[in-house]
Amino acid sequence: MAAASSFTSLKLSTPSTTLPWKSHHSLSSTFGVATISFRRQHHREHRRFVVVSMDAKPTILVAEKLGEAGLNVLKEFANVDCSYNLSPEELCTKISICDAIIVRSGTKVNRKVFESSGGRLKVVGRAGVGIDNVDLAAATEHGCLVVNAPTANTVAAAEHGIALLTAMARNIAQADASVKAGKWLRNKYVGVSLVGKTLAVMGFGKVGSEVARRAKGLGMHVIAHDPYAPADRARAIGVELVSFDEAIASADFISLHMPLTPATSKVFNDETFAKMKKGARIVNVARGGVIDEEALVKALDAGIVAQAALDVFTEEPPPKDAKLVQHESVTATPHLGASTMEAQEGVAIEIAEAVVGALKGELAATAVNAPMVPAEVLTELKPFVALAEKLGRLAVQLVAGGSGVKTVKVTYASGRAPDDLDTRLLRAMITKGLIEPISNVFVNLVNADFTAKQRGLRITEERIVLNGSPESPLEFIQVQIANVESKFDSAISELGEIKVEGRVKDGISHLTKVGSFEVDVSLEGSIILCRQVDQPGMIGKVGSILGEENVNVSFMSVGRIAPRKHAVMAIGVDEEPKQQSLKRIGEIPAVEEFVYLNL
Numbered sequence: 214m215a216a217a218s219s220f221t222s223l224k225l226s227t228p229s230t231t232l233p234w235k236s237h238h239s240l241s242s243t244f245g246v247a248t249i250s251f252r253r254q255h256h257r258e259h260r261r262f263v264v265v266s267m268d269a270k271p272t273i274l275v276a277e278k279l280g281e282a283g284l285n286v287l288k289e290f291a292n293v294d295c296s297y298n299l300s301p302e303e304l305c306t307k308i309s310i311c312d313a314i315i316v317r318s319g320t321k322v323n324r325k326v327f328e329s330s331g332g333r334l335k336v337v338g339r340a341g342v343g344i345d346n347v348d349l350a351a352a353t354e355h356g357c358l359v360v361n362a363p364t365a366n367t368v369a370a371a372e373h374g375i376a377l378l379t380a381m382a383r384n385i386a387q388a389d390a391s392v393k394a395g396k397w398l399r400n401k402y403v404g405v406s407l408v409g410k411t412l413a414v415m416g417f418g419k420v421g422s423e424v425a426r427r428a429k430g431l432g433m434h435v436i437a438h439d440p441y442a443p444a445d446r447a448r449a450i451g452v453e454l455v456s457f458d459e460a461i462a463s464a465d466f467i468s469l470h471m472p473l474t475p476a477t478s479k480v481f482n483d484e485t486f487a488k489m490k491k492g493a494r495i496v497n498v499a500r501g502g503v504i505d506e507e508a509l510v511k512a513l514d515a516g517i518v519a520q521a522a523l524d525v526f527t528e529e530p531p532p533k534d535a536k537l538v539q540h541e542s543v544t545a546t547p548h549l550g551a552s553t554m555e556a557q558e559g560v561a562i563e564i565a566e567a568v569v570g571a572l573k574g575e576l577a578a579t580a581v582n583a584p585m586v587p588a589e590v591l592t593e594l595k596p597f598v599a600l601a602e603k604l605g606r607l608a609v610q611l612v613a614g615g616s617g618v619k620t621v622k623v624t625y626a627s628g629r630a631p632d633d634l635d636t637r638l639l640r641a642m643i644t645k646g647l648i649e650p651i652s653n654v655f656v657n658l659v660n661a662d663f664t665a666k667q668r669g670l671r672i673t674e675e676r677i678v679l680n681g682s683p684e685s686p687l688e689f690i691q692v693q694i695a696n697v698e699s700k701f702d703s704a705i706s707e708l709g710e711i712k713v714e715g716r717v718k719d720g721i722s723h724l725t726k727v728g729s730f731e732v733d734v735s736l737e738g739s740i741i742l743c744r745q746v747d748q749p750g751m752i753g754k755v756g757s758i759l760g761e762e763n764v765n766v767s768f769m770s771v772g773r774i775a776p777r778k779h780a781v782m783a784i785g786v787d788e789e790p791k792q793q794s795l796k797r798i799g800e801i802p803a804v805e806e807f808v809y810l811n812l
């Protein structure tokens with residue numbers, strides 16, 4: 214008889230009272246949920262757990278000025294700490310007591326901030342579009358969701374772009390300064406006309422397309438460059454999409470509206486300025502970093518670029534004596550693109566709702582570093598999300614040793630068309646189930662793929678397409694771990710892999726297959742799997758050992774190959790049996806092996 218040793222030595226994470234956000238509540242830790250309800254089969258009751266912190270309310274740090282309407286939304290749900298102008302050191306100190314932070318473009322949320330948070334920070338809200346001031350890789354590694362407010366300041370930024378374009382063309386800022394200095398220089402400030410001129414919009418997204426629309430109203434010929442924008446969207450407003458080189462070579466005015474990314478960093482440099490039409494004029498309301506500022510000064514001095522109107526700079530605020538800012542041909546504003554009353558009110562509400570939603574566990578529509586799953590899909594998948602995590606937990610606990618898991622195959626059986634099933638959530642939860650029991654790493658939807666990759670865990674996904682179009686999105690999920698030994702030999706399938714399969718019945722996760730044995734046990738509490746010689750009285754024997762210790766059996770199921778041959782008994786228990794009782798189960802003569810698995 215090969216009695217498998219109990220798996221409890223793996224220090225499974227049990228429901229914790231001190232770090233509840235890292236506990237066993239699958240959906241909560243996936244999305245950073247504040248509360249979660251679940252149903253127990255026996256009581257059919259809804260229980261709610263507060264899982265954000267021991268304090269009933271989470272704490273949100275607002276690190277830059279936010280509109281009043283947004284603050285009110287936050288205050289209804291959380292303790293709100295408005296601390297503006299924190300030094301990087303002060304921010305790192307404060308962050309350890311915050312569940313979320315809201316910033317604009319002036320705060321660097323870098324790796325140090327995430328490290329200093331000690332795991333408490335769950336959401337970064339960017340009250341605006343550009344997230345280049347947030348270290349997304351570090352956020353993801355720390356399982357921290359980043360959300361932004363991408364729509365409320367679009368028009369404001371576009372209007373500022375047009376304001377700079379027209380002000381630059383007519384030397385408004387320079388002329389204004391000279392009049393205030395007592396001068397009257399009508400010849401010096403002769404401008405250029407916009408009508409009939411070509412404007413190249415670089416980055417045809419939300420702001421870029423609004424700028425294009427407005428520029429057409431000014432009688433300009435508008436072209437655009439954007440490698441990812443659909444041509445028909447551009448055509449619909451009478452704009453032709455062209456290559457980068459064509460755009461800069463033919464434009465009289467160039468307006469920048471792309472994000473700052475490694476690909477766009479200093480994309481306007483000596484080489485590209487040299488390709489521009491002589492005397493081109495540049496507007497930048499995007500990010501300072503897309504321009505090599507030294508190269509722009511040179512291009513202005515050489516007359517390659519006649520004028521520039523800049524709202525954004527590589528370093529903000531730029532040094533007082535920055536040549537670029539001081540240049541006669543430059544009009545500068547202090548990053549005012551989003552700064553209208555209307556935009557700030559809208560942005561504040563948009564980001565406050567996104568952050569509160571994320572803390573409540575709703576999937577944020579504006580998540581930057583997590584897949585966006587529509588609410589209706591999420592509702593449908595919810596029971597399978599719970600099943601996925603449990604199958605992951607069970608599968609890894611069946612591995613002898615635990616940490617040698619490298620290759621996992623997940624099979625989804627569904628009557629739906631393959632592209633009708635979004636498996637990202639399920640994969641994330643299986644990953645969570647596989648990793649959390651054997652490590653102290655916290656896995657959620659944000660960091661699941663990253664964490665798996667970092668641990669050398671390869672998860673492949675496969676679909677079994679069943680006939681028909683059932684109401685349920687999934688029939689069953691199988692998790693198979695290859696190239697490992699098992700603590701429970703019967704969990705090894707014909708293909709030599711540890712295999713567990715589960716289904717959702719009445720909204721509850723069920724284990725329906727272990728190795729080649731069909732079982733049926735609801736996945737609540739914990740389970741004992743026993744392989745025995747199929748004979749009468751076995752259920753009674755095991756049941757009475759557990760009964761003596763007052764361990765409540767919630768479910769029992771026997772799967773056998775053939776009558777009186779081998780059978781696998783799956784026993785659901787509400788309490789963890791003592792080692793002594795497990796030993797006694799193992800000593801029942803007909804029991805060939807057994808394993809205790811914690812869910």
Ligand SMILES: NC(=O)C1=CN([C@@H]2O[C@H](COP(=O)(O)OP(=O)(O)OC[C@H]3O[C@@H](n4cnc5c(N)ncnc54)[C@H](O)[C@@H]3O)[C@@H](O)[C@H]2O)C=CC1
Nearest residue numbers: 343370416417418419420439441470471472498499550551
């Ligand atoms: N100055 C300010 O206060 C404000 C600045 N912004 C900035 O404006 C920029 C645009 O914002 P949205 O239009 O809301 O963003 P968006 O995401 O809607 O548009 C950006 C567009 O740039 C395109 N793009 C990406 N890489 C590109 C490349 N290499 N070349 C050309 N196009 C590329 C994308 O395909 C996308 O269509 C962002 O940098 C944002 O941070 C936005 C609001 C206010």
Ligand SMILES: O=C(O)C(=O)COP(=O)(O)O
Nearest residue numbers: 317318340341342343551
């Ligand atoms: O939304 C953006 O990308 C902006 O640049 C606006 O930045 P701000 O929130 O005004 O600091």
